[in-house]
Amino acid sequence: MRTDQPSSPGLILIVDDEAVNRLILESNLKRQEFQTHSVASGRECLEAVQKLKPDLILLDIIMPEMDGFQTCRALKAAAQTRDVPVIFLSALTDADIKTKGFEAGGVDYVSKPFDTRELLARVRTHLTLRNQEIQLRGYSEKLEEMVNERTSKLKRAEQELQRNYDMQTALNRLLRLTLQDLPLEELLQHCLESLLNISWLTLQDRGCIYLREDESTGFRIVAQRNLSQQLLEKCANIAAGECACGKALAEQRIVVIQDDDPTHTQSGFGEEEAHSNVCIPIASAHGNLGMLNLFMHRDSRLTSQESAFFGAVSNTLMQMILYKRAEERMLHHVLHEPLTNLPNRTALLDALHREVQRSHEADDHRFALILVNLDRFNRFNESLGYDLGDKLILSSVRRIRDVHKTEQGVFHLGGDGFAFLVRDVPEDADALLLVERILDDLRQPHQLDGHEIQTSASAGIVYSDTRYSRGEDLLRDADIALHLAKSKGRGRFQVFSHVMHEKARQSMQTFMDLRQALQRKEFVLFYQPIVSLQTGATTGVEALIRWQHPERGMVSPAEFIPLAEETGLILPMGRWVLQTACSDLCDMARNANISEPFMVSVNLSGKQFAQPDLYEQVEAILQGTGFPPECLKLEITESVVMDNAEEATRILERLKKLNIKISIDDFGTGYSSLSYLHRFSADILKVDRSFVSRMHLGGENLEIIRTIVTLAQALKMQVIAEGVETRDELSALASLNCDYAQGFYFAKPMPLDQLQRTALRDITQGLGPLFLERREGSTDRRKSTGRRSTDC
Ligand code: C2E
Ligand code: CA
Ligand code: CA
Numbered sequence: 001m002r003t004d005q006p007s008s009p010g011l012i013l014i015v016d017d018e019a020v021n022r023l024i025l026e027s028n029l030k031r032q033e034f035q036t037h038s039v040a041s042g043r044e045c046l047e048a049v050q051k052l053k054p055d056l057i058l059l060d061i062i063m064p065e066m067d068g069f070q071t072c073r074a075l076k077a078a079a080q081t082r083d084v085p086v087i088f089l090s091a092l093t094d095a096d097i098k099t100k101g102f103e104a105g106g107v108d109y110v111s112k113p114f115d116t117r118e119l120l121a122r123v124r125t126h127l128t129l130r131n132q133e134i135q136l137r138g139y140s141e142k143l144e145e146m147v148n149e150r151t152s153k154l155k156r157a158e159q160e161l162q163r164n165y166d167m168q169t170a171l172n173r174l175l176r177l178t179l180q181d182l183p184l185e186e187l188l189q190h191c192l193e194s195l196l197n198i199s200w201l202t203l204q205d206r207g208c209i210y211l212r213e214d215e216s217t218g219f220r221i222v223a224q225r226n227l228s229q230q231l232l233e234k235c236a237n238i239a240a241g242e243c244a245c246g247k248a249l250a251e252q253r254i255v256v257i258q259d260d261d262p263t264h265t266q267s268g269f270g271e272e273e274a275h276s277n278v279c280i281p282i283a284s285a286h287g288n289l290g291m292l293n294l295f296m297h298r299d300s301r302l303t304s305q306e307s308a309f310f311g312a313v314s315n316t317l318m319q320m321i322l323y324k325r326a327e328e329r330m331l332h333h334v335l336h337e338p339l340t341n342l343p344n345r346t347a348l349l350d351a352l353h354r355e356v357q358r359s360h361e362a363d364d365h366r367f368a369l370i371l372v373n374l375d376r377f378n379r380f381n382e383s384l385g386y387d388l389g390d391k392l393i394l395s396s397v398r399r400i401r402d403v404h405k406t407e408q409g410v411f412h413l414g415g416d417g418f419a420f421l422v423r424d425v426p427e428d429a430d431a432l433l434l435v436e437r438i439l440d441d442l443r444q445p446h447q448l449d450g451h452e453i454q455t456s457a458s459a460g461i462v463y464s465d466t467r468y469s470r471g472e473d474l475l476r477d478a479d480i481a482l483h484l485a486k487s488k489g490r491g492r493f494q495v496f497s498h499v500m501h502e503k504a505r506q507s508m509q510t511f512m513d514l515r516q517a518l519q520r521k522e523f524v525l526f527y528q529p530i531v532s533l534q535t536g537a538t539t540g541v542e543a544l545i546r547w548q549h550p551e552r553g554m555v556s557p558a559e560f561i562p563l564a565e566e567t568g569l570i571l572p573m574g575r576w577v578l579q580t581a582c583s584d585l586c587d588m589a590r591n592a593n594i595s596e597p598f599m600v601s602v603n604l605s606g607k608q609f610a611q612p613d614l615y616e617q618v619e620a621i622l623q624g625t626g627f628p629p630e631c632l633k634l635e636i637t638e639s640v641v642m643d644n645a646e647e648a649t650r651i652l653e654r655l656k657k658l659n660i661k662i663s664i665d666d667f668g669t670g671y672s673s674l675s676y677l678h679r680f681s682a683d684i685l686k687v688d689r690s691f692v693s694r695m696h697l698g699g700e701n702l703e704i705i706r707t708i709v710t711l712a713q714a715l716k717m718q719v720i721a722e723g724v725e726t727r728d729e730l731s732a733l734a735s736l737n738c739d740y741a742q743g744f745y746f747a748k749p750m751p752l753d754q755l756q757r758t759a760l761r762d763i764t765q766g767l768g769p770l771f772l773e774r775r776e777g778s779t780d781r782r783k784s785t786g787r788r789s790t791d792c
Pocket of ligand 3: 665666688689722
C-alpha cells in the first residue's frame with residue numbers, strides 16, 4: 001500500500017498494444033506536465049506497475065494475450081497495486097463492456113479516438129480523487145496510530161496508578177495496624193504478615209523483623225513467619241556489618257542478597273528453598289531501629305517502584321516503632337516510681353482491680369495486700385538529707401528483693417512506702433511469714449556513705465474477701481492496719497479487720513468534726529492545780545484542753561489529741577492552747593489582784609515540738625499576751641525528746657533562751673536513756689501517773705520514783721508527781737522528797753472561772769495558798785530540798 005503523496009501532477013502508465021495510441025496519449029499528457037510511461041501489453045503493465053508505482057493507469061481493453069479486463073483484475077488482486085486507479089481505453093461503446101470494466105475494478109472509461117479534453121479531465125479527476133483518498137487514508141492511519149499510542153499510554157498510566165494504589169493500600173494497612181492497642185512486637189508480627197500477603201510483590205511467604213533493644217545490644221528477631229528452626233537459631237541475633245544482612249544495616253540502604261552469597265549466614269542450608277533476601281533497614285535520624293527481612297524468589301530484582309515502596313514501608317515501621325516506644329516510655333513513667341523503677345501506686349491499683357475481679361470470678365482465689373513503711377523515715381530524711389534518704393530507700397529495695405526473690409508484685413508507693421501483692425495465698429500464715437521476713441531484713445543496719453543506719457519498718461496486711469469490689473478499698477484498709485501497727489510501736493505488723501474500718505471511719509468523722517470545732521471555737525481549757533509539797537501552796541496549774549461537743553458534751557483529749565496529732569490539726573490547736581492559757585492566767589492575776597500569775601504548764605505534742613518556727617511562735621504569744629516567760633512551762637513527753645535526742649537537745653536549748661521552763665512529761669514510760677537526760681536543758685521531770693498509782697504496791701514502783709528524785713536532784717531538776725489520788729500516795733511522795741504533786745486528791749482539772757473562784761475564796765478567807773489544808777500532817781515528814789518552792 002502506498003501511503004506517500006503522489007508526485008504532482010503524477011505518473012501515468014499507458015498500456016496499449018497500438019504504438020500510435022501510446023504516442024498520442026503520451027504527447028497529450030506530457031504537454032500537461034504529466035509524467036508518462038508506456039507499455040504495450042498487460043504483462044508489461046503488471047511488471048511496470050511493480051517498479052514504477054504509477055498514480056494512474058490508462059489501460060486498453062483489447063490487447064492480445066491478456067486483455068484489459070484480465071490485466072485490471074490482476075492489478076486489483078494484488079495488495080500492492082489494488083489502489084492504483086485504472087481508466088479503460090476502448091473504441092467499444094457497448095454498455096456491457098463498460099459494466100464489465102467497472103466489475104473488473106476500473107474507475108472510468110475513455111473512448112477512442114480520444115477527445116483530448118475529455119481524457120485530461122477524466123485523468124485529472126481521478127488523480128485528484130486518488131490524492132484525496134491517499135490523504136484520507138494517511139489521516140486515518142495517523143489517527144489510528146495516535147489512538148493506539150494514547151491507548152497504550154493510558155494503559156501504562158492506569159497500571160502505574162493501580163500499583164500506586166496498591167502500595168498506598170498496603171501502607172495504609174500498616175498505618176491502621178499502628179493504631180491498634182497492642183504491644184510493639186505483636187504489631188510488628190501483624191505488619192510482617194500484612195506485607196507477605198501482598199500479591200503484587202514476588203515474595204515467598206517468609207520473613208522476619210529485627211529490633212534493636214537498646215544502644216549496646218545487637219538486633220534480635222521479634223517477629224517472624226515460616227522461618228525454619230535452624231534459621232531462627234542461626235540468625236536470631238545479628239550485628240550491623242557482621243553478615244550480609246548486617247551490611248544493609250551498616251550501610252543503611254536496601255540490599256538484595258542471593259542465598260548463595262558467601263557472606264550470607266543463611267547460605268549452605270541444604271533444605272532451604274532457593275531464595276534471595278531483601279534486607280530493609282528501619283532507621284530514624286538517630287540510627288538503626290531494626291530491619292525488615294523478606295524472602296523473595298531466587299534471582300528476583302527490585303524494580304525502582306518496589307524499592308520506593310520498601311523505602312516507604314521502612315519509614316512507616318520506623319514511625320510505628322518510635323511512636324510505640326514513646327508510648328511505652330510514657331506508660332512506664334506513669335506506672336513506675338522514678339527512684340526505684342518499681343511499679344507505682346497507679347500500677348498497684350490496676351493490679352488490685354484485676355485481682356478483685358478474679359476473686360469474684362473464682363471463689364478460691366485469695367490474695368493479700370501488704371503495705372510496708374519505714375519507721376521515722378521523714379525524720380531521718382530531714383536530719384541526714386534527702387540524698388541519703390534516697391540511698392536508704394534503694395538499699396531497702398535491695399533487701400526486699402532478696403526476700404521476695406521475684407520482682408512481680410512489689411510496688412513502690414512513693415517516699416518510704418512499699419506494697420506487696422501476694423497472689424494465691426492458700427493460708428493466711430503465708431503472707432504473715434513473708435511480712436516477718438521483710439520486717440526482719442529491714443531491721444538489719446544499712447551501711448550508707450560511711451554511716452551505719454539502723455531502721456525498722458511497720459506493715460499492714462489485708463486479705464481479699466468478696467466484700468471488696470475496688471482496689472482503692474483494699475489499699476485504704478491495708479493503710480488503716482499499717483497506721484494501727486505504727487501507733488502500737490515500731491517494727492510491727494497488723495492484720496486488718498473490719499472493726500478497724502469502722503474505727504477508721506469514726507476517726508475520719510472525728511477529724512472533720514475537729515476541724516469544724518476549731519472554726520466554731522468549741523474547745524475550752526481546764527486547769528489542774530500543781531501543789532508544792534514543801535509549802536502546801538498551789539503554785540501553778542496545768543492547762544488541759546477539752547472539747548465542748550454540741551451533742552456529746554465534754555470530750556476528753558485522749559479521744560481527739562492523737563488524731564489531731566496525726567492529721568496536723570494539733571498545730572493550730574496547740575497555738576490556740578498556748579495563747580489562751582497565757583491570756584487566761586494574766587486575766588486571773590489581774591482579777592485576783594496578785595502581782596504575778598500562776599505558773600502554767602502547757603503540753604506540746606511531737607508535731608508541735610518539731611515545728612521549725614516553734615521558738616518564734618512562743619515568743620510572739622508571750623509578747624502578745626504580756627505573760628511573764630519565767631511563768632510558762634512547756635511539757636514535752638519523754639518519748640518525743642528521746643525519739644531524736646540530738647535534735648531535741650538543740651531545740652530545747654534554743655527555747656530556753658526565751659527564759660521559759662521545760663518539763664519532761666510522762667517520765668519513766670519511755671525507753672529513755674538516763675545518760676541523755678543531763679544533756680537536755682530541762683527543768684522539771686514529771687513522774688508518770690502509772691508509777692504513782694502503783695506506788696502502794698511498794699517494791700519496784702517506789703524505787704523507781706526514788707531513783708528519779710535522786711537523779712533529778714543530781715541534775716538540779718525538780719520533780720512533779722502526777723495522778724496523786726490518795727493521802728497515802730501524797731505521804732509517800734513527800735517522804736521521797738518529791739517537790740510537787742498534781743492529782744485528783746487536790747483537785748480535778750477545772751474551768752478558769754472555777755479556778756478563779758476557788759483561788760479568790762481561799763485568799764479572801766485567809767486560807768493562804770490554795771488547797772493547803774489537804775496537805776496537813778504531811779508537812780513534818782517533808783525534808784527541805786533547799787530549792788525555791790515558788791518555781792512551780
Ligand atoms: P497528761 O499531759 O499526762 O495530763 C495529765 C492527765 O492526767 C490529764 O488528763 C489529767 O486530767 C489526768 N489526771 C490528773 N490527775 C489525775 C489523777 O489523779 N487521776 C487520774 N486518773 N488522772 C489524772 P486529760 O486532761 O484527759 O489529758 C490527757 C492527755 O491529753 C494529757 O496527758 C496530754 O498528753 C494530752 N493533752 C491534754 N491537753 C493537751 C493540750 O492542750 N495539748 C496537748 N498537746 N496535749 C494535751
Ligand atoms: Ca502534761
Ligand atoms: Ca502525764
